[in-house]
Amino acid sequence: MKKRNTIWILIIVFLLLLLIGVVFLALSVGQINFSFAQILDILSKKEGVEYSVLANIRLPRILLSFAVGGALSISGLVLQGIYRNPLVEPYTLGISGGAALGVSFAIVFGLQNMFSGLTLPVFGIIGAIAMIILLYVLSLRKEYLNINKVLLTGVMISFMTSSMIMFIMATTTSENLQSIVFWTMGSLEEPNDLLIYLVFGISLVGLVVIYLFSGHLNALRLGEANARYLGINSRATIKILFVIASILTGVSVSIAGVIGFVGLIIPQLLRYLIGSDFRILIITTYLGGAIFLILSDIVARTIIAPNQLPIGVITGIIGGAIFIIALSKSKQGI
Amino acid sequence: MKIEKIVCGYSGSFLLKEVSFDIEKGLFTGIIGPNGSGKTTLFRGITGDIGLKSGNIYFEGKNLTSFTGKQRARRFAIVTQKIEVANITVEEFVLLGRFPYKKPFQFLETEEDYRLAGKYMKMTGVYKYKDKLFSELSGGEQQLVSIAKALTQEPDILLLDEPTSHLDIAHQVKILNLLQKLNKTFKLTVIMIIHDLNLAGEYCDHIIMLDNGRIHTSGSAKEVLNYKNIEEVYKTPVVTRENPISKKPAIFLISERVLKGKM
Numbered sequence: 001m002k003k004r005n006t007i008w009i010l011i012i013v014f015l016l017l018l019l020i021g022v023v024f025l026a027l028s029v030g031q032i033n034f035s036f037a038q039i040l041d042i043l044s045k046k047e048g049v050e051y052s053v054l055a056n057i058r059l060p061r062i063l064l065s066f067a068v069g070g071a072l073s074i075s076g077l078v079l080q081g082i083y084r085n086p087l088v089e090p091y092t093l094g095i096s097g098g099a100a101l102g103v104s105f106a107i108v109f110g111l112q113n114m115f116s117g118l119t120l121p122v123f124g125i126i127g128a129i130a131m132i133i134l135l136y137v138l139s140l141r142k143e144y145l146n147i148n149k150v151l152l153t154g155v156m157i158s159f160m161t162s163s164m165i166m167f168i169m170a171t172t173t174s175e176n177l178q179s180i181v182f183w184t185m186g187s188l189e190e191p192n193d194l195l196i197y198l199v200f201g202i203s204l205v206g207l208v209v210i211y212l213f214s215g216h217l218n219a220l221r222l223g224e225a226n227a228r229y230l231g232i233n234s235r236a237t238i239k240i241l242f243v244i245a246s247i248l249t250g251v252s253v254s255i256a257g258v259i260g261f262v263g264l265i266i267p268q269l270l271r272y273l274i275g276s277d278f279r280i281l282i283i284t285t286y287l288g289g290a291i292f293l294i295l296s297d298i299v300a301r302t303i304i305a306p307n308q309l310p311i312g313v314i315t316g317i318i319g320g321a322i323f324i325i326a327l328s329k330s331k332q333g334i
Numbered sequence: 335m336k337i338e339k340i341v342c343g344y345s346g347s348f349l350l351k352e353v354s355f356d357i358e359k360g361l362f363t364g365i366i367g368p369n370g371s372g373k374t375t376l377f378r379g380i381t382g383d384i385g386l387k388s389g390n391i392y393f394e395g396k397n398l399t400s401f402t403g404k405q406r407a408r409r410f411a412i413v414t415q416k417i418e419v420a421n422i423t424v425e426e427f428v429l430l431g432r433f434p435y436k437k438p439f440q441f442l443e444t445e446e447d448y449r450l451a452g453k454y455m456k457m458t459g460v461y462k463y464k465d466k467l468f469s470e471l472s473g474g475e476q477q478l479v480s481i482a483k484a485l486t487q488e489p490d491i492l493l494l495d496e497p498t499s500h501l502d503i504a505h506q507v508k509i510l511n512l513l514q515k516l517n518k519t520f521k522l523t524v525i526m527i528i529h530d531l532n533l534a535g536e537y538c539d540h541i542i543m544l545d546n547g548r549i550h551t552s553g554s555a556k557e558v559l560n561y562k563n564i565e566e567v568y569k570t571p572v573v574t575r576e577n578p579i580s581k582k583p584a585i586f587l588i589s590e591r592v593l594k595g596k597m
Contacts (some may be wrong), residue, residue, distance in 0.1 A: 219433050222430065223418070225414070226414065228381075228382065228383075229407060229410075230430060230433040230434055230487070231402070231404035231405075231406060231408075231434040271421065276420070276421040277426065
């Protein structure tokens with residue numbers, strides 16, 4: 001037991017060190033490159049153009065990557081946990097489709113300036129919430145356990161929203177079209193600092209609340225009925241966790257667009273590396289997702305600098321590649 | 335434990351019709367009956383898988399519905415036929431039995447949790463597998479691990495749903511001997527649903543025979559397991575004799591050909 005706790009602490013310390021390293025890397029590279037010593041120097045002086053590049057451009061972006069990467073990963077972990085199915089991910093449930101549809105509406109109807117910079121996120125979250133409610137009413141309320149029904153409903157909602165988005169794209173101007181496409185592919189550039197702090201806060205609160213359910217999630221590994229026999233209100237637990245995961249996904253997608261694969265791959269990879277105990281898995285998955293997204297964003301904004309690639313492209317390619325390599329090396333599959 | 339006139343079932347289909355019985359403390363009770371007689375429905379009614387349409391279940395004089403989930407789990411431990419779970423070691427699995435004793439905001443196991451898990455893994459003979467994955471074990475070994483987890487809950491009553499189905503005779507006897515030992519040595523009340531009439535007769539102090547949602551007969555093995563009751567409930571001709579060693583009833587089946595040739 002002592003040995004296991006020590007290993008857990010070592011894993012967390014390792015990931016935190018990795019996170020710090022990645023944050024420094026993200027601070028140092030860009031149009032202007034800084035060395036490690038320079039970063040410390042600039043940050044301690046708190047003035048000048050260089051300080052403003054670090055504090056007002058790079059740092060908020062890192063913060064957003066951290067929050068979104070962590071949130072999407074634990075959403076995936078939680079959904080995989082409550083449905084005991086490793087292939088479920090936040091986007092299978094149609095939540096991102098709803099957010100994308102909301103944003104498309106806002107763009108097409110020229111509402112971009114309705115709430116100034118907040119318009120697209122606001123419409124995104126409205127769309128996401130609408131889909132969560134729809135999913136809840138259609139399947140989750142009564143048949144919360146029928147994973148196939150919940151999943152199929154989610155997949156169908158996804159199909160319908162993407163068809164509607166295509167309809168909008170086919171009938172709109174090329175300028176709007178470009179905005180929609182660009183938003184859909186995801187970006188971690190967010191000019192509004194307040195929004196970033198908000199996402200950061202929601203993401204961390206989500207992490208804490210989910211962690212409080214780590215024991216429940218552990219017991220749910222035995223299935224819904226066996227968890228109930230251990231004294232868990234499985235029904236309420238599954239619903240609460242589903243809603244938390246949905247909110248985290250909705251918020252992430254609304255701000256950063258559709259960033260694929262994180263919610264599927266990071267939980268899978270960590271489960272494969274450190275086992276299935278949620279008490280360690282939740283923390284490591286969150287940190288792993290945060291690190292992965294910060295790294296992906298570094299690649300996205302440097303590889304064809306001064307232009308940027310959509311972050312979703314990078315997460316898809318890197319994530320998919322890591323996943324296939326891990327899968328081919330493992331004997332029994334993930 | 336007292337079960338009073340419970341009616342339950344699935345909407346539109348089979349219902350358990352006002353079944354009442356008492357389970358005495360420290361008794362080894364077997365519930366038998368043909369497929370569709372309501373064994374599993376009864377099991378699910380007691381475990382709370384399905385709600386009771388009417389009737390009550392009392393435990394130590396208190397209605398079971400007044401217990402919280404955790405209180406219930408500290409008194410009743412339930413072993414199902416099969417659990418499918420990937421990527422979990424035997425020790426982790428058994429430790430989950432301590433969940434009902436966790437305090438709010440307690441994330442890690444206590445020394446006591448480990449001690450009890452170790453004790454019951456040794457008692458069930460699965461301690462040697464403690465670091466193995468649950469999914470790597472055979473069906474019989476998994477069943478023993480499930481029982482170890484149930485014991486780790488330190489319950490008053492152990493409820494099992496066909497613990498010996500799909501197992502070879504060696505494992506059947508091993509598991510039932512273990513249950514008998516727990517029952518006789520540690521005074522654990524055991525209730526199990528079982529298909530095999532011979533095993534029910536050999537091991538159970540008290541047998542409840544269900545037929546079509548009602549209790550047909552209940553009593554000792556000798557009282558329940560005679561050819562008359564069995565032929566009435568199972569609609570199958572049988573011969574019963576006394577087991578020469580245990581003096582419990584043994585049931586023999588006869589093929590149709592032999593039966594016709596004889597008659």
